[in-house]
Amino acid sequence: MADMRKSKFSEEQIIGFLKQAEAGIPVAEICRKGGFSDATFYKWRSKFGGMDVPDAQRLRELEAENAKLKKLLAEAHLDMHALKSVLGVKR
Numbered sequence: 330m331a332d333m334r335k336s337k338f339s340e341e342q343i344i345g346f347l348k349q350a351e352a353g354i355p356v357a358e359i360c361r362k363g364g365f366s367d368a369t370f371y372k373w374r375s376k377f378g379g380m381d382v383p384d385a386q387r388l389r390e391l392e393a394e395n396a397k398l399k400k401l402l403a404e405a406h407l408d409m410h411a412l413k414s415v416l417g418v419k420r
Contacts, residue, residue, distance in 0.1 A: 338365070340385040343373050350374070 336343070342363075349359050350370070360370050377385045412418075 338363075340377075340382050340389065343377055344380065344382050344385055346370065347374055347377060 338346075346359050346363055350356055356367060356370055360367050377388070380388070
């Protein structure tokens with residue numbers, strides 16, 4: 330399942346780090362000052378690169394909604410399979 334941890338950094342902070350790199354500050358320096366790894370920076374850049382803060386916030390909202398919908402769908406499938414086995418219905 331996807332990693333559902335809440336980032337300790339806000340969208341504003343993440344976009345700010347990305348903009349610093351765009352302005353020419355070395356990635357290693359940004360990571361050291363921000364307290365995160367190079368890998369995290371590059372993951373953020375691949376996900377949020379070119380976005381503004383409202384775009385990044387909307388992306389996170391859509392990802393959360395998508396996760397809820399996937400959970401509902403999985404639960405519905407489990408319910409269907411349980412009913413089929415109780416009623417003896419074959420596929």
